[in-house]
Amino acid sequence: MSTEKPWYTTVKLPPGKFHQLDTDLDKLFAGLEDVGIGPRYVGEIRKGQWYAELGGPKHEYKSYIFVEVAKNSEEVVDGRVEIIGPELDELAPETSLPFAAHIKTWGPQLPDDLLEFVERGAVMGFLFTEGWGLVGARTNMWLRVSKEVKPRMSWLKMAQIMRANMISLCPLVEKVEIKWVVATPEVGGKDLVSKMLDEVLPKWEAIDARTKQIGDEDVDNFYGCTICKMIAPNHACIVTPSLIPYCGVMSYFTAKAMYAVDPYGYVFEIPAGDIIDLLSGRYSGVDEAIWERSDHRHRIFHLYSVIKYPTTNCGCFEATAFYIPQVDGIGITARRYFGNTPLGIPFSKIAGLMSGGVQNHGFKGCSIQTVRQPLFLQGDGGWRRIVWMPKDVKLEVADCIPEQVYDKIATEEDAVDPANLEVWLREKKHPIVEEYWKDGKPVPMKIPLPNQPWEDEPWGEIEHGKRKNFAGSSNEIPFYQ
Numbered sequence: 136m137s138t139e140k141p142w143y144t145t146v147k148l149p150p151g152k153f154h155q156l157d158t159d160l161d162k163l164f165a166g167l168e169d170v171g172i173g174p175r176y177v178g179e180i181r182k183g184q185w186y187a188e189l190g191g192p193k194h195e196y197k198s199y200i201f202v203e204v205a206k207n208s209e210e211v212v213d214g215r216v217e218i219i220g221p222e223l224d225e226l227a228p229e230t231s232l233p234f235a236a237h238i239k240t241w242g243p244q245l246p247d248d249l250l251e252f253v254e255r256g257a258v259m260g261f262l263f264t265e266g267w268g269l270v271g272a273r274t275n276m277w278l279r280v281s282k283e284v285k286p287r288m289s290w291l292k293m294a295q296i297m298r299a300n301m302i303s304l305c306p307l308v309e310k311v312e313i314k315w316v317v318a319t320p321e322v323g324g325k326d327l328v329s330k331m332l333d334e335v336l337p338k339w340e341a342i343d344a345r346t347k348q349i350g351d352e353d354v355d356n357f358y359g360c361t362i363c364k365m366i367a368p369n370h371a372c373i374v375t376p377s378l379i380p381y382c383g384v385m386s387y388f389t390a391k392a393m394y395a396v397d398p399y400g401y402v403f404e405i406p407a408g409d410i411i412d413l414l415s416g417r418y419s420g421v422d423e424a425i426w427e428r429s430d431h432r433h434r435i436f437h438l439y440s441v442i443k444y445p446t447t448n449c450g451c452f453e454a455t456a457f458y459i460p461q462v463d464g465i466g467i468t469a470r471r472y473f474g475n476t477p478l479g480i481p482f483s484k485i486a487g488l489m490s491g492g493v494q495n496h497g498f499k500g501c502s503i504q505t506v507r508q509p510l511f512l513q514g515d516g517g518w519r520r521i522v523w524m525p526k527d528v529k530l531e532v533a534d535c536i537p538e539q540v541y542d543k544i545a546t547e548e549d550a551v552d553p554a555n556l557e558v559w560l561r562e563k564k565h566p567i568v569e570e571y572w573k574d575g576k577p578v579p580m581k582i583p584l585p586n587q588p589w590e591d592e593p594w595g596e597i598e599h600g601k602r603k604n605f606a607g608s609s610n611e612i613p614f615y616q
C-alpha cells in the first residue's frame with residue numbers, strides 16, 4: 136500500500152483519474168500491439184502533422200519529466216497511473232498544453248547512481264514510440280503526438296510504455312508509479328506546472344552536483360552515444376563529465392550505467408587515450424572513436440571548442456554556441472529564444488544550418504548544463520570570448536559566469552546587430568577587445584568550410600590509404616575520400 140503522502144508539499148494538485156496497469160512482467164507491453172515501438176520511430180512530428188502538443192515554446196518551455204528513486208517500497212504503488220487533466224481523446228485537434236510527468240521508482244537494490252539511466256528508459260518511451268516526437272529534456276520538454284497515431288494512442292498507453300521501458304532497461308527497477316499532468320486552464324495551466332517545477336528543481340540540482348565533483352582528466356574512459364544516427368548518420372555524441380549531451384537526457388554517470396548494463400547498445404565506451412591538447416580538449420581516444428563511428432568522416436574533435444573542430448550536431452540540441460565573425464566572439468542562443476541573433480537569424484535557422492552530423496566549424500550544439508561547466512569552450516577563451524546571449528539564458532547560467540565578465544556580455548536588450556555589438560563591447564571593455572582584437576578592431580578568423588581541415592591543425596598524414604595517428608604511428612584505418 137502507498138503511504139499516500141502528497142508528492143508535492145507547496146502546491147495542491149487537483150484530483151486525477153487513477154488507472155492500474157497489469158504488473159505481470161510477462162505483460163509489460165500487453166495491449167500495445169497496435170503501436171510501433173523501436174528506434175526506427177525516432178523522428179520529428181512537424182507542423183500540420185500533430186494532434187496534441189505538450190510543453191514547448193507556447194508554454195515557455197516549462198514542462199518537465201522528473202524521475203526519482205523512492206526511499207521505501209511503501210511509497211510506490213507499482214503500475215498505478217494518475218492522469219490529472221484530459222486524456223488524449225478528450226482534446227480537440229492541435230491542442231497545446233503545459234505538461235508534467237512525475238515518476239516514482241523503487242527497487243531493493245536500485246541505487247541513486249542509476250537514476251538518470253532509469254530516467255533514460257522513460258524518455259525512450261517518447262523517442263521510440265510511433266507518432267511521438269520529443270525535443271528537449273527535463274525542464275524544457277516539448278512533445279508532439281501525431282494525428283496519424285492518435286486513434287491508437289492515449290496518455291495511459293504512453294505511461295505503460297514508459298514503465299515497461301524502465302523495467303526492461305533496468306531490471307533493478309521493481310516498482311513504477313506515474314503521475315501525468317496535462318495542465319488545462321481548469322487544472323491550473325502553466326502556473327500549476329511552474330509551481331510543481333519549483334519544487335522538483337532542488338532535487339535535480341542535488342543530482343547534478345555529483346557530476347560536478349569530477350573532471351574529464353579524472354576519468355580513464357569517456358562514452359559515446361549513437362542513438363541519433365537515425366537522423367544524422369555520421370553523428371555520435373561524446374559524453375564526458377564536463378560534456379553533457381545537448382539533448383540533456385544523459386550525464387556521464389548515465390552513459391556509464393548504460394554501457395555497463397548493455398555494452399553492445401547505443402552507448403559505447405571511449406578510452407580517453409592521450410591528451411593531445413588539454414586546453415581545447417583533444418584526446419587521442421576520442422579522435423579514434425569518432426573516426427570509426429562517423430563512417431570515417433570526422434578525424435578530430437575538440438571537446439571544448441565551438442570554433443575549431445567542434446563536436447557534431449544531430450539536431451536535438453537545446454542551445455547552441457556560434458562564432459560571430461564581425462566581432463571575433465562567440466554567441467550562445469537557445470531553442471526557447473525566438474528573436475534574431477547577431478548572425479541575423481534566429482535559433483531555428485541556425486539549427487537548420489548546423490544539424491545533420493556535419494562538422495561545422497563555428498557552431499556547436501550544447502545543453503544548458505554543458506554551458507554551466509567550467510571547461511565550456513575553454514579552447515576558444517571560455518567566458519572571455521563569449522559576447523552575446525539571450526537575457527533569460529544569461530540569467531539561468533548567471534552563477535557560472537565570472538563576475539568580471541557578466542555585465543560585459545550583451546543580450547538582445549543591449550545589441551543584436553554586429554555593428555552595434557562591436558561598439559557596445561568596446562564601450563563595456565569586454566576582455567575580447569584587449570585579448571583578441573587587433574588595435575581595437577575585431578579580426579575575423581578564416582573558418583574552413585564544413586568537414587574541412589584547419590590549415591594550422593591538419594587532419595594528419597594519409598599514406599597508402601592509412602591514416603597516421605597523432606603520435607606518428609600508422610594505424611590500420613582505411614581512408615575514404
Ligand code: SF4
Binds near residue numbers: 360363382
Ligand atoms: S543527442 Fe546525443 S546523447 Fe542524445 S540521444 Fe542523440 S546521440 Fe544520444
